[in-house]
Amino acid sequence: MIRYVLQKLGYALLTLFGVVTVIFLLFTILPGDPARMMLGQNENAEQLAIVKKKYGFDQHVYKQYLYYLNDLSPLSFHSKTEGDYTHLRKGKYKASPLFSVGNTTVVFKWPYLRESFQKNGKEVTSVIEETLPNTFILAISAISIAIILGIGLGILSVVFKDSWIDKTIQLVSTFGMSVPSFFSAIVFAWLFGYVLHEYTNLNMTGSWYEVDDFGEGSYIQWKNLILPAIVLGIRPLAVVSQLMRNSLIEVMAQDYIRTAKAKGLSFFAIIRKHALKNALNPVVTAVSGWFASMLAGAVFVEYIFGWNGLGKEIVDALNTLDLPIIMGAVLVIAILFITINILVDILYGWLDPKVKA
Helix, strand or coil, rough: HHHHHHEEEEEEEHHHHHHHHHHHHHHHCCCCCHHHHHHHHHHHHHHHHHHHHCCCCCHHHHHHHHHHHHHHEEEEEEEECCCCCCCCCCCCCEEEEEEEHHHHHHHHCCCCCCCCCCCCEHHHHHHHHHHHHHHHHHHHHHHHHHHHHHHHHHHHHHCCCCHHHHHHHHHHHHHHHCCCCCHHHHHHHHHHHHHHHHHCCCHHHHHHCECCCCCCCEEEECCHHHHHHHHHHHHHHHHHHHHHHHHHHHCCCHHHHHHHHHCCCCCHHHHHHHHHHCCHHHHHHHHHHHHHHHHHHHHHHHHHHHCHHHHHHHHHHHHHHHHHHHHHHHHHHHHHHHHHHHHHHHHHHHHHHHHHC
């Protein structure tokens, strides 16, 4: 098992290195000067030169790439010369110097995602720390709805196989998979937040925290979570219910299930003790993929419902060409994808030992 885990970690590191490289190249070859994007209408030749030197934009692409890797790497190299891009400016990093070689200091630090172009030099890490928890809350709520209802509906379809109940669940699941999230978000916001607001008391837009009427503080508004969580959970719910039904039907046809039936075990006892664990393998894989996708794909749902999460922040950054926030957010989402896939691979290996063979 340890060898299996180490192998997955090695693949993950290689994948992460490739993602970092692709992110840098994509946003480096984009048309436009990052220094001009930062200065906006206030640019002049002197200010452009200062900004380019400060952020390393005046260097060759390969040097900018090395600077980017140096910023992201926990183990990084920094110059002692004032004015160099790699100079360890006081307060810029929470760094622990390890040793020095000539004019270079090797330090251990948290990855540095640089500063926003549009938020008065606010660090990208701070922006992500403020918005990512809201996206996690939304994604966990949505995937919980999908897992609980999806597995339940899948089992219900098997219990009433080929009946009108089974056919209705399949029809609704197919419809749920085919409807885009942004369309569902618009319909749900209009129907339950506007047309039926008098009965539901739900709002068309709203985030996890809201400021009170006197502007003296913020409080959690639970009802704002209901509509975006349901909308975000519709498609994975449909997928989970279909996968659960098909997988459970396949497992129920196995020889050991027939043996359990011959011993006189009830239908529900067979499902609970024998069939459910083996039928969950494809469901676990699907749930992991959907959860990771929710962290990235909640963009439209968050934007439509005004949910102050990472997805909405990405849209705002795209509108203002705030490249550091876009690059940082994409990198964080990629890391989450990789981490979730590793955890799922390990869980999958535990559920089915043949995977590690």
